[in-house]
Amino acid sequence: MARPVVAIVGRPNVGKSTIFNRVIGDRLAIVEDKPGITRDRLYAPGEWSGKLFSIVDTGGIEIDGEDEIMKSVRMQAELAIEEADVIIFMVDAMAGLTHADDEVAHMLFRSRKPVVVAVNKVDNLRRTDEIYEFYSLGFGEPIAISGAHGTGIGDLLDAVVRKLPELEDIEYEDDVIRVALIGRPNVGKSSLVNAILGEDRVIVSHVAGTTRDAIDTPFEKDGQKYVLIDTAGMRKRGKVYETTEKYSVMRSLKAIERADVALILINGEEGIIEQDKHIAGYAHEAGKASVFVVNKWDAVEKDEKTMQNFEQHIRDHFLFMSYAPVVFLSAKTKSRLHKLLPVVDHVSEQHALRIQTHLLNDVVADAVAINPPPTDKGKRLRINYVTQVAVKPPTMVIFVNDPELMHFSYQRYLENKIRAAFDFEGTPVRIVTRRKS
Ligand code: GDP
Ligand code: GDP
Numbered sequence: 001m002a003r004p005v006v007a008i009v010g011r012p013n014v015g016k017s018t019i020f021n022r023v024i025g026d027r028l029a030i031v032e033d034k035p036g037i038t039r040d041r042l043y044a045p046g047e048w049s050g051k052l053f054s055i056v057d058t059g060g061i062e063i064d065g066e067d068e069i070m071k072s073v074r075m076q077a078e079l080a081i082e083e084a085d086v087i088i089f090m091v092d093a094m095a096g097l098t099h100a101d102d103e104v105a106h107m108l109f110r111s112r113k114p115v116v117v118a119v120n121k122v123d124n125l126r127r128t129d130e131i132y133e134f135y136s137l138g139f140g141e142p143i144a145i146s147g148a149h150g151t152g153i154g155d156l157l158d159a160v161v162r163k164l165p166e167l168e169d170i171e172y173e174d175d176v177i178r179v180a181l182i183g184r185p186n187v188g189k190s191s192l193v194n195a196i197l198g199e200d201r202v203i204v205s206h207v208a209g210t211t212r213d214a215i216d217t218p219f220e221k222d223g224q225k226y227v228l229i230d231t232a233g234m235r236k237r238g239k240v241y242e243t244t245e246k247y248s249v250m251r252s253l254k255a256i257e258r259a260d261v262a263l264i265l266i267n268g269e270e271g272i273i274e275q276d277k278h279i280a281g282y283a284h285e286a287g288k289a290s291v292f293v294v295n296k297w298d299a300v301e302k303d304e305k306t307m308q309n310f311e312q313h314i315r316d317h318f319l320f321m322s323y324a325p326v327v328f329l330s331a332k333t334k335s336r337l338h339k340l341l342p343v344v345d346h347v348s349e350q351h352a353l354r355i356q357t358h359l360l361n362d363v364v365a366d367a368v369a370i371n372p373p374p375t376d377k378g379k380r381l382r383i384n385y386v387t388q389v390a391v392k393p394p395t396m397v398i399f400v401n402d403p404e405l406m407h408f409s410y411q412r413y414l415e416n417k418i419r420a421a422f423d424f425e426g427t428p429v430r431i432v433t434r435r436k437s
Contacts (some may be wrong), residue, residue: 003257004164007056007080009108011073011100015120017246018059018147019090020044023157042252048157051164054253057086070100077104081111086163088156091140093130094121097137105137109239110279114163117142118156125151169258170216172227177348180214180229180255182283183265184275188295190266191331193217193230197336214255221341231255251315252279260392261289261348261426263340268294268310272317280318287393289351289427290324291343298330323419325426347426352391355422360386360396369419373410379422381405384436395426399436406433 008016024044036165043056056078080087089108091101108115119131121266134142143159145152172178180190197204197219208328215304218227231251256262262283283290300306313324318324325343329336364386373381384399396418400406411431418429 003054003254004085005054005083005253006046006086006088006160006164007042007058007076007084008088008090009058009073009076009080009104011092011098012069014090014092015132016057016090019088019118019120019145019153019156021054021199022147022150022153023107042177043282043436048161051161053085053161053164054257070103073100073104074107077096077107081107081113083393084113085165086160087115088118088160089111089115089137090120090143091134091137091373092119092121092143093119097133103135104370109138111408115139116156116159118152118164119144120147122146122152122345123148149269150284161311169391172218173225176218176225176227177261177344178227178229178259179261179263179344180231180252180259180288181263181265182252182279183267184273184279184434186333187265187267188267192263192293192295193228195331195334195337196228196340199334201314214251214258218309224341224345226344229255229259253282256286256288259288259292260351261344263291263293263344264324266292266294266314268296268300272313277317280321284321286426287428287430289347290321290349291426292318292324292326293340294326294328295331297328298333298335305425321428323424323426323428324410343426350424351393353394353396353422353424354391355388355425357387359422360388360418363421364414365399365418367414371413373405374407376405376407379405381410389432390430393430394424395430395432398433399429400433401435403433403435 004132008020010016011294023046043054046055047054058079072091087108089104091097117134117137117139119134119142122128122130123146125144125146128144131142131144143152143156145156183189183190196202197217199221202218202219202221214231216227216228216229219227231254264276264280264283266272280292282291294310296316306330310328314326325347327336327340327343329340344384364383368383373383379402382401384401386396386398389395389397398406399412411433415429418424
């Protein structure tokens with residue numbers, strides 16, 4: 001199920017990133033805290049009152065070549081209007097209502113998108129009279145919050161989830177591999193879609209599903225059914241999309257949510273940039289299988305080391321996704337294209353792999369025998385048993401005497417041993433520790 005997107009919009013310095021961090025840090029426990037995952041996240045999966053959503057801090061999205069405040073706020077608002085399902089419009093009680101706030105309010109109002117006004121920096125909750133002037137923005141009752149003290153955040157999220165829409169979704173049978181093509185503009189997503197659909201023995205069904213954010217194309221090859229979830233084809237030709245390439249992020253989020261396998265496209269001619277990392281990080285955190293697809297390989301001058309060096313370049317930049325295979329190809333000349341779908345099949349299989357408990361316990365017992373857990377303040381971690389509780393992604397629960405004693409490095413060691421024994425290529429593996437003495 002695709003998650004609705006909640007965007008935070010507002011002038012610089014009203015406290016957007018403070019609130020964003022509060023929301024993801026305190027209330028939402030989904031974010032994995034592992035070394036190597038990009039810190040300056042712009043979006044995170046969230047949950048409140050049992051409702052799932054993604055939250056985006058549009059303030060963190062830089063405007064290429066723009067530095068004026070009004071322009072940047074206007075573009076954030078434009079983006080939120082295009083892509084978000086609910087907008088948190090943040091204003092500053094200390095600064096009071098400004099002209100820029102009024103202008104943004106007009107844009108949001110015309111869009112008819114659901115808007116919640118959050119009045120930040122109400123550090124003294126008895127002084128809620130500070131919020132009255134913000135009624136004039138026209139979005140109903142403003143919510144008083146304080147990023148500094150963490151107050152009012154629950155009320156804000158209550159108001160937000162009340163406005164979340166039920167998103168339409170297209171359902172597919174379990175035997176269909178859902179493949180999302182993600183990557184920044186111009187990496188060649190549309191070209192790759194066309195190349196795949198034009199391959200020999202590919203049978204495209206005539207019914208193509210369309211959601212608000214993507215075009216789905218079901219097809220079949222050699223008896224395997226797939227659906228391509230393509231966000232590029234829906235690209236708007238508006239101002240925002242031409243002036244900055246960072247705006248593809250939100251749309252990618254929804255495509256990733258709906259997919260089993262994320263094809264993370266990288267421009268072989270240009271190499272890796274920060275935005276590639278954000279997009280890849282989201283696929284990882286969402287628990288999807290991933291394949292790095294280095295496109296435009298025809299345009300790269302090569303010798304016998306080029307591919308190996310480029311793969312190393314990817315490994316250096318995506319430390320936390322060492323499980324994801326890399327495919328080099330050209331959507332334009334179709335060279336090496338035939339290598340792609342077999343890799344998709346393989347990672348999709350690994351994503352759904354279920355390991356029998358006794359096999360898993362044998363591997364973990366061997367790993368512990370070779371390299372026993374280190375002691376911590378005189379206490380030693382004892383592992384009782386391990387069992388796989390979920391697939392897509394494979395999720396293991398390790399029952400231990402004291403979860404606090406499980407250190408990241410030891411967990412990584414066990415994960416590596418499990419991977420060495422069972423493959424799991426292309427898929428994240430989640431490991432959860434629980435107490436059982
Ligand atoms: P952004 O530019 O909208 O993302 O704003 P930031 O989150 O970076 O916050 C701007 C400044 O406002 C920082 O110095 C914060 O410490 C401060 N700030 C954020 N929330 C509050 C609050 O609730 N009360 C007060 N007094 N200051 C806050
Ligand atoms: P999208 O924005 O990610 O959908 O990218 P497009 O598919 O529209 O491609 C952007 C540009 O890159 C176009 O000019 C394509 O012709 C070009 N392009 C796409 N794939 C390749 C490729 O494999 N090799 C080369 N040389 N150019 C490509």
